[in-house]
Amino acid sequence: xxxxxxxxxxxxxHCAVLFEEMNALPDDDAHRQRLxxxxxxxxLPIAEHIARRFSGRGEPREDLVQVARLGLVNxxxxxxxxxxxxxxxxxxxxxxxxxRRYFRDASWSLRVPRRLKELHLALSQATTTLxxxxxxxxxATELAEHLGIGVDEVTEALIAGNAYQTTSTDRPVHDEPxxxxxxxxxxxEDAALEKVENCEALRPLLQRxxxxxxxxxxxxxxxxxxxxxxxxxxxxxxxxxxxLLSQTLSTLREGILAExxxxxxxx
Amino acid sequence: MDHRTIASVDGAGPARRAAxxxxxxxxxxxxxxxxxxxxxxxxxxxxxxxLDEIADLRMAVDEGAxxxxxxxxxxxxxxCRFEEHGRSVSVQLTATTAAAALPRTGGxxxxxxxxLTDALTTWTEPGPTDDIGDTWYLHLRFTKRSWTGGP
Numbered sequence: 175x176x177x178x179x180x181x182x183x184x185x186x187x188h189c190a191v192l193f194e195e196m197n198a199l200p201d202d203d204a205h206r207q208r209l210x211x212x213x214x215x216x217x218l219p220i221a222e223h224i225a226r227r228f229s230g231r232g233e234p235r236e237d238l239v240q241v242a243r244l245g246l247v248n249x250x251x252x253x254x255x256x257x258x259x260x261x262x263x264x265x266x267x268x269x270x271x272x273x274r275r276y277f278r279d280a281s282w283s284l285r286v287p288r289r290l291k292e293l294h295l296a297l298s299q300a301t302t303t304l305x306x307x308x309x310x311x312x313x314a315t316e317l318a319e320h321l322g323i324g325v326d327e328v329t330e331a332l333i334a335g336n337a338y339q340t341t342s343t344d345r346p347v348h349d350e351p352x353x354x355x356x357x358x359x360x361x362x363e364d365a366a367l368e369k370v371e372n373c374e375a376l377r378p379l380l381q382r383x384x385x386x387x388x389x390x391x392x393x394x395x396x397x398x399x400x401x402x403x404x405x406x407x408x409x410x411x412x413x414x415x416x417x418l419l420s421q422t423l424s425t426l427r428e429g430i431l432a433e434x435x436x437x438x439x440x441x
Numbered sequence: 442m443d444h445r446t447i448a449s450v451d452g453a454g455p456a457r458r459a460a461x462x463x464x465x466x467x468x469x470x471x472x473x474x475x476x477x478x479x480x481x482x483x484x485x486x487x488x489x490x491x492l493d494e495i496a497d498l499r500m501a502v503d504e505g506a507x508x509x510x511x512x513x514x515x516x517x518x519x520x521c522r523f524e525e526h527g528r529s530v531s532v533q534l535t536a537t538t539a540a541a542a543l544p545r546t547g548g549x550x551x552x553x554x555x556x557l558t559d560a561l562t563t564w565t566e567p568g569p570t571d572d573i574g575d576t577w578y579l580h581l582r583f584t585k586r587s588w589t590g591g592p
Contacts, residue, residue, distance in 0.1 A: 213490045222519055224514050237577075240577070256535060268512070301492060310491060310493070310589055311491040311493040311494075311589075312491060313486075313489050313490065313491045313492070313587075313589065314486040314492075315489060325486070328486070329482075329483060329486040329487075332482065332486065332492075332495070333479050333482050333483060368553050369552065370548065370549050371545070371547035371548050373549070376549050389583040394556070395552065395553055395556050398556065401492075401493045401497075412492060412493065412496070415497040416499075416500075419496075419500060420499070420500055420503065422499060423503065423504060424503065425509075425555065426549070427504070427507040427550070430548075430549065430550070431511060
């Protein structure tokens, strides 16, 4: 499936020089940041293209595009021009890996009727629209009015949509390294953790989380941000953030249990 | 975060009439927790919570069960009571334990529950005496209310 992308590689030939120029500059150089942004923007069509390849499989298209773009940012940050490889041959598998992982995380673990899946897609899009319009997450009543359907239908679809979040006990923790997309939020973590008893047991578990999951967790539970606010900050949908948070909490619960039961207060 | 006990939220305390509540009882099986989340979500939609608040409530159900399951006596069930009052939802989860001690409430799981909810409390009361000896009911109750102005 990568042949048509490869054919386009001539269109990106000029980027090789930009990568070399960028990597020669120190991390905090303003010009380096400009080059990074330019490289990300130049390659955005790649992300769109890959997202399109995966569309029609039951996940909202705009979510797929966002996931693919995140993958692209990772690829730009991790690409090492000294390895003499073309950027595209590194970026395409990286972006596809990100999208595949999203599908793996999102797979419906209960059988849900097709009608409800489609309705769930419509709800996801309506949620994004209404959140942008009002600056907060909508209620089911607002969604029903927006889509011209009954509140009971919205309720049913929301519940069906969330059914695929059934917490699996065998879900693997992501093992791929994450780029420093949200490094700015991680500094707050240490100070915030001090508020929690037994934080020494928690720290190694947090360290093992992928950076993005850890950042989202910190923003929700130590930064007190709503899921919609986090979604806007990291460029994912509210439903995607909700899904990642549930998974992360489940991973932590299992980890904490494995460390042995907490002592009870004698009374 | 503004944190209060249940008694100060909409005046809704544990003594609410059972006839107004939705009750559910499941075995101690994490695979069945989706049923509790579904009921909580349905009640939350009725109470017109917004999607962020509903997602928080769903996570609180998971976290609450994670708090109770390791302490529950094997072979007993989890009792769940859902109440809608105005624009808020209360969920009361009850496990049967063999120890009267109140769980420690300063850890991460408690912090998560407190962040996700507007009121949170836990208490024990004597349960029946059966073949395992004296038992206690360990209750966890939390309330999520809507703060948005939407319909």
